[in-house]
Amino acid sequence: xxxxxxxxxxxxxxxxxxxxxxxxxxxxxxxxxxxxxxxxxxxxxxxxxxxxxxxxxxxxxxxxxxxxxxxxxxxxxxxxxxxxxxxxxxxxxxxxxxxxxxxxxxxxxxxxxxxxxxxxxxxxxxxxxxxxxxxxxxxxxxxxxxxxxxxxxxxxxxxxxxxxxxxxxxxxxxxxxxx
Numbered sequence: 001x002x003x004x005x006x007x008x009x010x011x012x013x014x015x016x017x018x019x020x021x022x023x024x025x026x027x028x029x030x031x032x033x034x035x036x037x038x039x040x041x042x043x044x045x046x047x048x049x050x051x052x053x054x055x056x057x058x059x060x061x062x063x064x065x066x067x068x069x070x071x072x073x074x075x076x077x078x079x080x081x082x083x084x085x086x087x088x089x090x091x092x093x094x095x096x097x098x099x100x101x102x103x104x105x106x107x108x109x110x111x112x113x114x115x116x117x118x119x120x121x122x123x124x125x126x127x128x129x130x131x132x133x134x135x136x137x138x139x140x141x142x143x144x145x146x147x148x149x150x151x152x153x154x155x156x157x158x159x160x161x162x163x164x165x166x167x168x169x170x171x172x173x174x175x176x177x178x179x
Contacts, residue, residue, distance in 0.1 A: 024068070024070060024071050025067075025068050025069055025070055026067070026068060026179065027065070027066070027067055028064075028065075028066050028067070028068055028074070028076075028177055028178060028179050029063075029064065029065055029177070029178045030062075030063070030064040030066065030076065030149075030175055030176070030177040030178070031062070031063055031064075031175065031176050032060070032061070032062035032063075032064070032080075032149075032173055032174070032175040032176075033059075033060070033061060033062075033173070033174055033175075034059070034060035034061075034062065034153065034171040034172065034173040034174070035056055035058065035059055035060070035171060035172060036056075036057045036058035036060075036084075036169040036170060036171045037054050037055065037056060037057060037172075038054070038055055038056075038057040038086065039053060039054060039055070040052060040053055040054065040055050056085060057084060057085055057086050057169070058082060058083060058084040058085060058169060058171070059082075059083050059085075060080055060081070060082045060083075060171060060173075061080065061081045062078055062079070062080040062081075062173075062175075063078070063079050063080075064076040064077065064078045064079075064097075065077050066097075068179075071101065071104050072100060072101045072104055073098070073099065073100050073101070074098070074099045075096065075097070075098055075099075076096070076097050076099070076114075077094075077095075077096060078093070078094065078095050078096070078097055078114065078116070079092070079093075079094050080092070080093045080094075080095075082157075084167070084169075087167070089126060089167070090124050090125050090126070091118050091125060091126055091130070091157060091159075092118065092119040092121055092125050093116055093117070093118055093119075093130045093157070094116050094117055094119055095114045095115055095116020095117070095130060095131075095132070096114060096115065096116060097112050097113065097114030097132065098112060098113055098114070099111070099112040100112070101138070106140065106144075107137065107138060107139045107140065108137070108138040109135070109136070109137055109138075110135070110136055110137075110138055110149075110151075111133075111134070111135050112132075112133070112134050112135075112136070113131070113132065113133045113134075114131065114132045114133075115129070115130070115131045115132075116129070116130055116131075117129055117130070118130055118157060118159055126157070126159040126160065127159060128157060128158045128159030128160070128163045128165075129157075129158055129159075129163065130155060130156065130157045130158070131155070131156055132153055132154065132155040132156075133153070133154050134151055134152055134153035134154065134173070135151050135152060136149050136150060136151020136152070136173070137149070137150055137151060138177075145178075145179045146176070146177060146178050146179055147176075147177045147179075148174075148175070148176055148177075149173070149174070149175040149176075149177060150172075150173065150174050150175075151172075151173055152170065152171065152172055152173070153170070153171045153173055154168070154169070154170050154171075155168070155169050155171065156168045
C-alpha cells in the first residue's frame with residue numbers, strides 16, 4: 001500500500017508539472033540504451049569469413065528518475081541492467097548521477113558522473129560498486145520539454161571476492177528524456 005501511494009504521489013507531481021509551457025526545473029524520466037564495442041582479434045584484412053572488425057561486447061538498458069534544478073544541473077536515480085557478451089557477466093547497477101550542462105544554449109553539451117552499488121540478485125548478478133563519467137549532447141524537441149541525448153560514458157565496476165575483479169568499459173549511449 002505504501003508503494004502504491006508513493007507511485008500516485010509521483011504521478012500527480014508529474015502531471016502538475018506537465019502543464020507548464022517551458023520546463024526549466026522539475027521531475028523527469030529518462031530511458032537509455034547503450035552499447036560497448038570491441039575489436040575482433042580474429043579479423044584479417046583479406047577476410048572471406050564475413051567477420052567484422054568491430055564487435056558488440058555489451059548492452060546496457062537504463063531507467064532514470066530525476067530532478068532538474070535549473071537549466072544547467074540535474075540529479076538522477078538510475079537503475080540499469082548491464083550484460084557483457086564476451087565475459088558472460090550480468091550487473092544491476094543502482095546509482096546516483098549528477099549532470100551539468102557546460103554550454104547553456106538551445107541544445108546543450110553536458111558532462112555527468114555517477115557512483116553506486118552493483119545489486120546482488122543471486123548467482124547470475126555480480127555484487128560490488130560502480131562509477132561512471134560521461135560527456136554528451138542534448139537536443140530538445142520543438143516545445144523544449146522532451147529531449148534526445150547522445151554521447152559517451154566510461155564506467156568502472158569492481159566486483160567479486162573483496163571486489164578485486166575490475167571491469168572497465170567505454171560505451172556510446174542514446175537516451176530519451178521526458179519532462
